[in-house]
Amino acid sequence: MLGFHTLQRVVQEIRADVASARDRDPAARGVGTAEILMNWGGVQAILTHRVAHALHESGVPFSYASRAVTGVEIHPAASIGADLFIDHGSGVVIGETAEIGDRVTLYQGVTLGGTGFARGKRHPTVEDDVTVGSGAKLLGPITVGHCAKVGANTVVIQDVPPNSTVVGNPGHPVRVEGRTVEGPDADWIHLPDPVADAIKALAERIGQLERRLGELDGNSAEGEVKELRPKQGPSSAGG
Numbered sequence: 001m002l003g004f005h006t007l008q009r010v011v012q013e014i015r016a017d018v019a020s021a022r023d024r025d026p027a028a029r030g031v032g033t034a035e036i037l038m039n040w041g042g043v044q045a046i047l048t049h050r051v052a053h054a055l056h057e058s059g060v061p062f063s064y065a066s067r068a069v070t071g072v073e074i075h076p077a078a079s080i081g082a083d084l085f086i087d088h089g090s091g092v093v094i095g096e097t098a099e100i101g102d103r104v105t106l107y108q109g110v111t112l113g114g115t116g117f118a119r120g121k122r123h124p125t126v127e128d129d130v131t132v133g134s135g136a137k138l139l140g141p142i143t144v145g146h147c148a149k150v151g152a153n154t155v156v157i158q159d160v161p162p163n164s165t166v167v168g169n170p171g172h173p174v175r176v177e178g179r180t181v182e183g184p185d186a187d188w189i190h191l192p193d194p195v196a197d198a199i200k201a202l203a204e205r206i207g208q209l210e211r212r213l214g215e216l217d218g219n220s221a222e223g224e225v226k227e228l229r230p231k232q233g234p235s236s237a238g239g
């Protein structure tokens with residue numbers, strides 16, 4: 001049941017959330033608690049969620065109260081750790097089965113959403129000390145490992161390793177443990193071009209056939225089709 005201890009816990013959590021805003025938002029440095037509570041939409045949203053979650057756990061229905069005021073929609077059943085900071089807030093959506101660890105930072109427009117109509121665990125788990133850039137979409141029951149950074153506007157549909165930086169759509173790691181990712185999929189600018197490879201192979205084959213025909217005709221002239229050479233200059237992908 002909802003009691004004194006729940007209230008005490010909620011007050012402690014709210015105090016920690018205000019402290020996180022001061023730590024992680026340069027604009028909040030030196031700003032008083034009352035001013036942060038009145039003006040920081042992300043803090044208001046977390047505050048409302050702490051109360052909504054406590055009520056939800058006690059069986060009292062209380063849904064989406066903060067959405068109209070802050071533009072942040074956190075399902076009351078979502079599990080959120082200590083020191084969450086939502087910067088600016090607007091457009092943030094956190095689904096029912098999402099789990100967020102401690103000291104996580106979310107910027108505006110972040111979605112922790114599901115991918116379909118499945119029931120059960122269908123929203124992301126975000127571990128401790130993760131930062132998620134503005135507009136990023138984290139979809140499905142994936143896990144974002146501790147201390148990972150998700151770039152602005154990234155679409156994440158697979159697990160993210162701890163201590164990594166993930167960017168792009170689909171999101172892919174560009175740094176793991178501070179090092180550039182190596183391997184065949186690491187260069188997303190100069191991608192393989194199977195169509196150009198097939199045309200090159202055909203041109204070579206036609207060249208061979210024309211040479212062979214020329215020999216049979218007693219005419220050693222080179223064929224019309226020239227072999228393709230690797231194209232110089234900037235990549236068509238703009239890289």
Ligand SMILES: CC(C)(COP(=O)(O)OP(=O)(O)OC[C@H]1O[C@@H](n2cnc3c(N)ncnc32)[C@H](O)[C@@H]1OP(=O)(O)O)[C@@H](O)C(=O)NCCC(=O)NCCS
Pocket residue numbers: 087088107108132133134135149150151152153154165166167168174175
């Ligand atoms: C991803 C981010 C956290 C930087 O993390 P980082 O570990 O310091 O990574 P780096 O800056 O070294 O970037 C790593 C690579 O990803 C690229 N990159 C960084 N952010 C990117 C993004 N959002 N989308 C696509 N590529 C991105 C960089 O150009 C770099 O490419 P390179 O390997 O070819 O040099 C940061 O770029 C970001 O997106 N932060 C969110 C900020 C935000 O939402 N602010 C809102 C304030 S209101």
